[in-house]
Amino acid sequence: MxxxxxxxxxxxxxxxxxxxxxxxxxxxxxxxxxxxxxxxxxxxxxxxxxxxxxxxxxxxxxxxxxxxxxxxxxxxxxxxxxxxxxxxxxxxxxxxxxxxxxxxxxxxxxxxxxxxxxxxxxxxxxxxxxxxxxxxxxxxxxxxxxxxGSAPEATVTASSPGGTMTTPIPATMFADPAPAQLLERAATALTAHGFTVEILDDAAAARARIEDLIPEGASVFTAASETLRLSGIDEAINTSGRYQAVKPHVLAMDRVTGADDIRRLLASPDVVVGSVAALTATGSLVVASASGSQLPAYAGGAARAIWIVGAQKVVPDLDTALRRLEDHALPLESARAQVAYGQPSAINRLLVLNAEPHPGRGTVLLLREAIGF
Incomplete structure (x- = not known):
């Protein structure tokens, strides 16, 4: 038994x-x-x-x-x-x-x-x-x-002792720097599309390089950009006295009576400096804007364009770039705009630069670090 x-x-x-x-x-x-x-x-x-x-x-x-x-x-x-x-x-x-x-x-x-x-x-x-x-x-x-397919923004609802809890699941790690091989791939694609590309370590290196790229006395428009603000490039250009800084001049003008002059100044400076919402490994720059003020200069109005791009903005393809823009960059920019202007931002205008037809006009300073939105 x-x-x-x-x-x-x-x-x-x-x-x-x-x-x-x-x-x-x-x-x-x-x-x-x-x-x-x-x-x-x-x-x-x-x-x-x-x-x-x-x-x-x-x-x-x-x-x-x-x-x-x-x-x-x-x-x-x-x-x-x-x-x-x-x-x-x-x-x-x-x-x-x-x-x-x-x-x-x-x-x-x-x-x-x-x-x-x-x-x-x-x-x-x-x-x-x-x-x-x-x-x-x-x-x-x-x-x-x-x-x-793609990885959509989603939420997970789970039970806990205190009730239910809803947790956002990010579509991808859009805040993390892309790996070195993806930066190299993007740089190679951009070069093949007519852009000049330099891969730099950090924002300090970009700030120093800007002084070499922009001739003294040039008219320079710094587009609204957290990358430019955080790197100190916006302040350096607009307060150094080395250039004809467009932004301080425009801000001092009457927005109604000087509207036409403001439009012309922003659209055709000697140099426009800014950033992008995303850069694809296939060599496209993706820019979004609520007002559209920087887009004419980016698209061809400026004699030269320089974009400073943090490593977290590099993505595999255009679909992922648009997801990054909508799921990551827009919420951050809306929060900033709400504080600064009392209203959220919006993707009212979208510009995709697939190639630069005038070699030497467009320069991308691609950083190994993450900076900006």
Whole structure:
């Protein structure tokens, strides 16, 4: 009678182990989707390994797994992973098995596609529960056809002890600097489209470079831009006395009686200096405006145009550029405008510069740091 009671007990342990290992796999996918690198690393034993020969990457130990996850996830624009149950073979305090994966991804440098893969797993029972000792990622099918969809702005409603909570989920990390390879790709595309491009470390380098690019005595219009304000370029141009600064002159004019003169001054300076809402890796500059005052000079009215662009504004394509403009830049600019002018901003006019037909006219100073909206 006693022996018959012990057999179900063993079966219950095996069932519990299988449930816990499946939960471990689910926790891995959730940590990856939520970009929680610390939690993902904690799912491995201290000397556990995550091997991904298709990427390629081999990460051994929790710190390498955490840091490697951070490097990989910094490249994502869109990433979705689905895990399907596979096999589990228990052997006391260890286990082996396979989990089946479907993923779609788009990176900030434009790589994208759909794949089906297998995780070959080794697990071990620990005082804190089952943990991976090794996960080996094997891609079985890859389709690099461009993805037609996008990651819309969304909200998640979750229950909590205090009731329900709605959390905004950003469409992408539009505030983070793009990786170096995406900056290089954008610079190459811009150059091919007739723009002059320089990649600089930071705003201080751009401020110094501006003095070399603009001849003393030139008429210069600094368009409204948080990038110019934060970098000190707006103040340097308009207060240095080196140039014929258009903005201070216009602000001193009567907005009604001097309307025609203001329009002409803003539309055709020797040099216009400003920024953009987004720069695509395919070489397009995207500018939005509520009033449109800077657009004639940008489009061709100024003899020369210089744009200072923070690394967080570089995106893979035009669709993502428009999402960045609407989901990220506009809310920030509206908040600023509400304080400054008592009313929100709006995308009343949109300018996309796909090429510069007069080589040497348009210069882009592309920064490695994030600055502005």
């Amino acid at each position: 006693t022996g018959r009671q012990e057999e179900p007990k063993s079966d219950f342990q095996a069932i519990a182990d299988r449930v816990e290992i499946e939960a471990l796999r689910g926790e891995f996918t959730d940590a990856a989707m939520m970009r929680d690198r610390t939690r993902l690393a904690s799912l491995f034993t201290p000397d556990g390994a995550l091997r991904m020969p298709n990427i390629p990457a081999e990460l051994v130990g929790r710190e390498e797994i955490r840091a490697g996850g951070e490097r990989l996830q910094a490249q994502w624009d869109v990433f979705v992973q689905t895990t399907h149950s596979g096999t589990i073979q228990l052997d006391g305090d260890t286990a082996t098995g396979r989990a089946y994966i479907q993923e779609l991804a788009r990176t900030l440098d434009g790589r994208q596609g759909l794949n089906y893969a297998i995780y070959h797993d080794r697990c071990q029972r620990t005082p804190n529960g089952w943990r991976f000792t090794e996960r080996v990622y094997e891609v079985r099918y890859l389709d690099t056809t461009p993805l037609a």
